Amino acid sequence: MPIRLGTARAVRGQMTYGAYKLVSHPTGGNDTLPVVIAQGDPRGPVFWLTAGIHGPEHAGLQVLHQLLTPELARALHGTIIAIPALNPAGLRTMQRRAYYHDGDPNRLFPEARPRPPQNPDLDPPSALETAYTRLFAEICSSANYLIDLHNAWTGSVSCVFRDRVLYRNDGTPQQCEQDRHAAASVDERVGEMCAAYGHPVVNDLGVEAYLGEKLHRSTSGAAVNTARIPAITLELGTGHVPDPRYVAASIAGLRNVLRWAGLLPGPREPVTGIKKPKVGFACRRRGAPHTSQQCIVRHLVEPGDLIRRGQPLAEIRDVWGRLVGEKIVHSDYDGWVIGRTHGIVYYAGTELFGLAVRDDAPTLQPYPDSFWAQSAPTSG
């Protein structure tokens, strides 16, 4: 059976194009996802590349537009299924969210625990959640690998966010061992994929925060945790005005991942034009430090800088320019700066930086018991 998605159908040695029906509008017509399929030898693996689930994040569009060429299709041992714009409503409006779903669109893919039984007090899934559930079934039916492209903050370092891979430990010993084995295998492949991409790697939040933020329901989070498909999230710096050096570095990295996965021949190509902070230990992402009061901030470190615990990170002033509060905000961590959060004008309790901080926790861990004690709420 030829590979299909929506109206796009794979053809050996060619690029093909089509559309996948996402959400029907009450005013008539539909939002559709653009689908690009590049197929070489159809006997090889199937690699999904997705981008643009957050509307202002546009680097992924350019990466996919430049990566996917007729020459690439002819060289492939396998098939690439690409969706350059997973959230067309957000892309049109330059908003993170789609206007027909009140929440982060990248938290809607299915999770491993079952939906709760019919309960009249629970909201049904939104049209977008229903559509992404349908799309996820397509991913599960064909994907051997998946990469989802994003942007973090203006000027932030190009990097990989590596998901936590979680396994069940509440079934029979045999079930637990089977799931742990499957999770460990995916986690290992994810580590190899990160190394092949060649950009800095940052583990995602610690398990409690990871689940609390519903990151296990992001595109890559659901791929690894629900479908056990090796997957990573790329963060490509500035979103609304993509940096051409980052776009080129991402294309080189993706071609290296395709080589690692057996879809492309040839040796690794150099990944240049991006910062590669070297701290010598694994890091996880952390939004920190938080402002203790309303203030205007002058950042004292740049994206890519290495930082030490106790190091000054920012001056805080009132709007008249006087140093206020603790005057200088210091780091609580060793690590490096991924980026500055947007703006310099903050209310109390706001995080100033996206940091990569020392992570002593493994990327492979059991789900907490509390996760399985309750059925999945809808995100309504």
Ligand SMILES: [Zn+2]
């Ligand atoms: Zn994003």
